[in-house]
Amino acid sequence: MALLERVGTLIRANLNDMVDRAENPEKLLKQIILDMQNQFLQVKTQVAIAIADLHLLEKKKKENADKEVEWMRKAELAVDKKQDDLARAALDRALSYKQFTASFDEQLSDQRTQVEILKGALQKLDAKLAEAHAKVDVLLAQSRRARSMDKATSAQLAVDDRNKVATLERMKSRIQRAEASSQARVEVVAGDDIEHRLAVLEKDDQIDKLLTEMKGRKALKA
Secondary structure, eight states: OHHHHHHHHHHHOOHHHHHHHOSSHHHHHHHHHHHHHHHHHHHHHHHHHHHHHHHHHHHHHHHHHHHHHHHHHHHHHHHHTTOHHHHHHHHHHHHHHHHHHHHHHHHHHHHHHHHHHHHHHHHHHHHHHHHHHHHHHHHHHHHHHHHTTTOHHHHHHHHHHHHHHHHHHHHHHHHHHHHHHHHHHHHHHHHHHHHHHHHHHHHHHHHHHHHHHHHHHHHHHO
8 A cells, every 4th residue: 555655655754864864954855754644544544444444344244144044944944835946045145144244254354454544654753743843943953063073974875775775675566466467367367267176166056055954943842
C-alpha cells in the first residue's frame, strides 16, 4: 500500500540528520510536520474504513451462515415429503452458502491483519509527530551550529546518491512483482478448468452423502 510506504518513510526519518543536511532547516521541519499531519489524517481515515469493512464482512459471513442453516432446514422438509429432487437442490444451495461462509473467514482474517497494521502505523506516526514537535527548537539550534562548519554541500550530495539507489531498488522490486504476478496469472488460468471440474464432482458427492445421511436419520425416527 502506497500510503503505508509513505508513512514508513516518515517514521524511519532521522530528523537530526535531515535538518543537518537541509538548505532551510526551519522550512524543512515545518514541511515534515505538515506531511506527518496529512499522513496521520489519511491513515486515521483508512483505519476507520478498514474497521467498517471488517464489520461488513462479519455481517456478510453471518448472513451466509444463516442461509446455510435455512436451506438445510428446507432439505429436511423435502426429505420428509419424499421430494428427493428438491432435497438435492436445497442441499446444493446449503453447500454453496457454506463455501461462501468459509471464504468470508479468510477475508476476515486478512482484514483483521490489515486493521492491526494500520493501527500500528497510526500509533507510530503519532509518536513521530510528537517527537518532531518536541524537537523543533532543539533541532533548529543544532542546525545553526552545524551550518557554521559548512557541511551542507557534502551532506546533500550524499542524500542524492542514496535517493538514486533507493529509486533503482524500488523500480527493481516493482518489475519483480509484475513478473511474479504475470506468472501467477498464467498458472491460475491453466489450472482453472481442472479445478472447476473436480470441484463439481466433489460437490455432487457431498450432496449424495448428505442426502443419504438425511434419509438415514429420517428412517431411524420413523
